[in-house]
Amino acid sequence: DGGITQSPKYLFRKEGQNVTLSCEQNLNHDAMYWYRQDPGQGLRLIYYSQIVNDFQKGDIAEGYSVSREKKESFPLTVTSAQKNPTAFYLCASYSLLPYQPQHFGDGTRLSIL
């Protein structure tokens, strides 16, 4: 079945450590997005990419980095510069042409040890 796969489901980070969250899609979607969700809050955009080898900062990009070397993959690295990384991270993708609304993965919950 086509879909968006995020891994791992749960991730723990030590202080000063970088961690990478995986997002893979087999929907042949051009655009991929990363969001952060805090308890009781909506979704805030971290980074997005509409084409391979190109990406743009969202509203809260500081302390995060991404790459888009393949159409199917858009990994997110939470760096040690992100001082409050504990959150639920959601990856999404959608088709630009023809337009189809965004579909989400099941999320990764990141916690600090």
Added chain:
Amino acid sequence: GQQLNQSPQSMFIQEGEDVSMNCTSSSIFNTWLWYKQDPGEGPVLLIALYKAGELTSNGRLTAQFGITRKDSFLNISASIPSDVGIYFCSHLESEKLVFGKGTKLTVNP
């Protein structure tokens, strides 16, 4: 970016009751999307609206794209316990999907 004002923030209802929630924006847009998020899961698309005045149903769910293009509402009829979750409205602004802060729905059996 534009803010989406979603209300109410939370709702506590009895099973079988109807539910209504809405979303407003200060700007006009060409799409309104409604998502539902179960605890610990990613949001799932419920209904997509693309035309002012459009009224669309999906089972017990009905959503409308306001005539002014600045608002949308979502109704759930005859609620059941599995309707519990957070409902988000969103729209496409340039390349970005902007979300409301969500309506948290609790259904008491």
